[in-house]
């Protein structure tokens with residue numbers, strides 16, 4: 001698949017705004033494949049909208065489907081405004097806020113892309129709890145080219161240990177993109 005127009009547009013918004021945290025194309029392609037496999041009537045959550053690159057891959061992966069609800073949460077009002085400036089299908093909902101506060105109203109999901117410190121470094125248990133039985137959780141940046149800080153390395157290691165040893169999850173590490181862990185909820 002060529003890079004979808006929604007992804008290119010998100011990359012351009014990020015470039016213009018100096019936003020440097022967009023997910024890699026390789027991760028986005030993987031995410032799009034998972035989105036396309038979500039059950040009819042399913043629900044997808046992205047934690048950390050950024051400028052909308054991951055969201056663009058999710059929408060592209062869904063093709064012409066309109067039976068899936070897609071929710072994306074962003075903490076930073078200025079970053080949220082970047083993604084909100086774009087046109088998204090009617091079944092995409094952009095939320096401005098801290099995922100920590102939004103869990104009680106978001107519900108449960110068949111696919112979660114946890115791509116923010118909130119919901120990954122903190123509240124990972126709540127992210128796991130928001131998975132439907134059989135639901136998939138994807139995290140990236142598990143093996144970045146370099147660590148931002150010693151805390152970054154430590155917290156990432158803690159996320160990996162939690163996911164790979166969690167009794168309620170099947171989990172696998174993938175040496176794809178920036179290092180992915182893909183999990184499915186058991187039960």
Ligand SMILES: C[S@@+](CC[C@H](N)C(=O)[O-])C[C@H]1O[C@@H](n2cnc3c(N)ncnc32)[C@H](O)[C@@H]1O
Pocket residue numbers: 021022023046047048049050051052053054055073074075076079097098099100115116117118119
């Ligand atoms: C790595 S970027 C997201 C990139 C985006 N998912 C993509 O695919 O391009 C992480 C984003 O999460 C946001 N964020 C950080 N903590 C958050 C929280 N607790 N709740 C929601 N969003 C958060 C940041 O402001 C930032 O825009």
